[in-house]
Amino acid sequence: MSILITNIKQLLQVHDSNVTLVKGKDMKTLPVLENAYLYVEHDTIIEYGEMKYCDGLEAETVIDATGKIVLPSWCDSHTHMVYAGDRTSEFVDRINGLSYAEIANRGGGILNSAKLLQDTSEEDLYEQSINRMEELIKMGTGAFEIKTGYGLTVDAELKMLRVIKRIKQESLAKIAPTLLAAHAIPEAYRTKKDKYIKLITEQLIPKAAKQNIAYYIDVFCEEGYFDINDTEAILKAGLKHKLRPKIHVNQFNILGGVAVGVKHNALSVDHLEELNEDDIKALKNSDTIPVALPGCSYFLSIPYTPARQLIDAGLPIAIATDYNPGSAPSGNMNFIVSAACVKLKMTPEEAINAATINGAYAMGISNLYGSITRGKKANLIITKPLNHYSEIPYAFAHNPVEQVIINGQLKDINNPEENFRI
Numbered sequence: 001m002s003i004l005i006t007n008i009k010q011l012l013q014v015h016d017s018n019v020t021l022v023k024g025k026d027m028k029t030l031p032v033l034e035n036a037y038l039y040v041e042h043d044t045i046i047e048y049g050e051m052k053y054c055d056g057l058e059a060e061t062v063i064d065a066t067g068k069i070v071l072p073s074w075c076d077s078h079t080h081m082v083y084a085g086d087r088t089s090e091f092v093d094r095i096n097g098l099s100y101a102e103i104a105n106r107g108g109g110i111l112n113s114a115k116l117l118q119d120t121s122e123e124d125l126y127e128q129s130i131n132r133m134e135e136l137i138k139m140g141t142g143a144f145e146i147k148t149g150y151g152l153t154v155d156a157e158l159k160m161l162r163v164i165k166r167i168k169q170e171s172l173a174k175i176a177p178t179l180l181a182a183h184a185i186p187e188a189y190r191t192k193k194d195k196y197i198k199l200i201t202e203q204l205i206p207k208a209a210k211q212n213i214a215y216y217i218d219v220f221c222e223e224g225y226f227d228i229n230d231t232e233a234i235l236k237a238g239l240k241h242k243l244r245p246k247i248h249v250n251q252f253n254i255l256g257g258v259a260v261g262v263k264h265n266a267l268s269v270d271h272l273e274e275l276n277e278d279d280i281k282a283l284k285n286s287d288t289i290p291v292a293l294p295g296c297s298y299f300l301s302i303p304y305t306p307a308r309q310l311i312d313a314g315l316p317i318a319i320a321t322d323y324n325p326g327s328a329p330s331g332n333m334n335f336i337v338s339a340a341c342v343k344l345k346m347t348p349e350e351a352i353n354a355a356t357i358n359g360a361y362a363m364g365i366s367n368l369y370g371s372i373t374r375g376k377k378a379n380l381i382i383t384k385p386l387n388h389y390s391e392i393p394y395a396f397a398h399n400p401v402e403q404v405i406i407n408g409q410l411k412d413i414n415n416p417e418e419n420f421r422i
C-alpha cells in the first residue's frame with residue numbers, strides 16, 4: 001500500500017532529523033515546506049520534498065492536495081474518553097451557579113461517573129468509547145492517551161484498562177493507557193482514604209502491571225482528593241512497577257505537586273491553571289513537560305494555564321483536550337489549538353507545535369509520531385482548501401479536516417460507512 005500526496009500548499013512540521021520535543025523560543029518556529037509532495041508506504045512516511053523533485057514517483061493512491069495543507073495528526077496526550085453516559089444534569093447545575101467543587105461535595109462529579117461506569121457492561125463501555133474516538137479521528141486526532149479513573153474499585157479500574165486495551169488493539173489510532181485509580185476517594189473510603197491508597201498501591205498497581213495494560217500512573221493531586229504525600233506514595237508504587245508518572249496538578253490549588261512530579265521524573269504535569277515561580281523553577285532542567293488543557297478552563301470558567309510564562313521561561317508546553325464528561329466534554333483538538341491561541345496567547349506556530357510534536361512527547365511516542373520525518377508513522381491530516389495554516393486556529397469551532405491518513409490508511413471522513421477499526 002502506497003500513497004503519494006502531491007501539490008501540497010503547505011506541508012507542516014517537517015523535520016529531516018528526528019526531533020522529539022520543542023521548547024521555549026523554538027516553539028515559535030514551525031518548519032513549513034511550500035508546494036510539496038509526501039510519499040507514504042504502508043504505515044510509514046518514506047519521502048517528502050518540493051514538488052519539483054517529485055518526478056518519477058508512483059503510488060497506488062495519488063491525492064492531489066492543491067490548495068490544501070498537510071500536517072501530522074493531532075496527538076491528544078490527556079483524555080478520559082472511556083466513560084459511561086454523561087453528566088448533562090450537572091452541566092445545568094453549574095449554569096445555575098454551582099461550582100465544580102460544590103457538585104463534587106454533593107456526591108456528584110467523578111463519583112457520579114464512577115457509579116454509572118460500574119453499572120455499565122464492558123461491551124457497552126467499549127462501544128460508547130470507541131464511537132467517541134472514531135468521531136475524533138475524523139477531526140484529525142491520530143493518537144490518544146486514555147486514563148482510567150471512573151472505576152474506583154479494583155474490578156472496575158481493571159475493566160477500564162481492558163476496554164482501553166481493546167481500543168488499542170482494534171483502533172487505527174495510537175493509544176497510550178494510564179492508570180488513574182487515584183482520581184477521587186470512593187464513597188466507601190470517605191473516612192479511610194489511606195485504605196483506598198493501599199488498595200491502589202498493593203493490589204491494583206501490581207495487577208495492572210502484571211497484565212501489562214498501563215504505561216503511566218496518574219494522581220489527581222488536589223485539595224479534597226489526594227495530597228502531596230498521597231501522590232508521592234502512589235507514584236513510588238507505580239514506578240516500582242515501571243509505570244511512569246503523568247499527573248493532574250494545580251487545577252484549583254497549588255499543593256506542591258509539580259515538584260513532586262518532577263522529583264519522580266514525571267513525563268508530564270497537567271492542568272497548571274494555577275502556577276507559581278517555584279513550579280517553574282522545578283520544571284527547569286527537567287524532562288517533565290507541562291500540559292495545558294484549555295477546554296477544561298473554558299468549560300469550568302477557571303483560569304487558563306499561563307502558557308506564556310512557561311514558554312518565556314524556556315520550557316516546552318503541550319496542549320490536550322482533557323476529554324471527560326465533567327470538566328471538558330469535547331475531544332476536538334482543532335478547538336484546543338484555537339483556544340491555545342486566543343486564551344493562552346500562543347502563536348499558531350506554538351499551538352501547532354504543542355498539539356503535534358509536544359503532544360506526542362507528553363505521551364511518550366514522539367520518536368515515531370508528531371512530525372513529518374522520514375521513518376515516522378503516517379498519521380496525517382489533509383485540510384480543506386486553506387490560504388494559510390493560521391486559519392486552523394483562526395476559524396475556531398470549524399473542522400478544517402477534509403481527509404485523514406491514519407496508520408498509513410486513507411480514510412474518507414464523510415463516509416458514514418468508513419471503518420476506523422483495524
Ligand SMILES: N=CN[C@@H](CCC(=O)O)C(=O)O
Pocket residue numbers: 080109110113220248251296322324325326327328
Ligand atoms: N480533575 C480531574 N479530572 C478531570 C475531571 C474529571 C471529571 O470531572 O469527571 C479533569 O482533568 O478535569
Ligand SMILES: [Zn+2]
Pocket residue numbers: 078079080248322324
Ligand atoms: Zn484530566
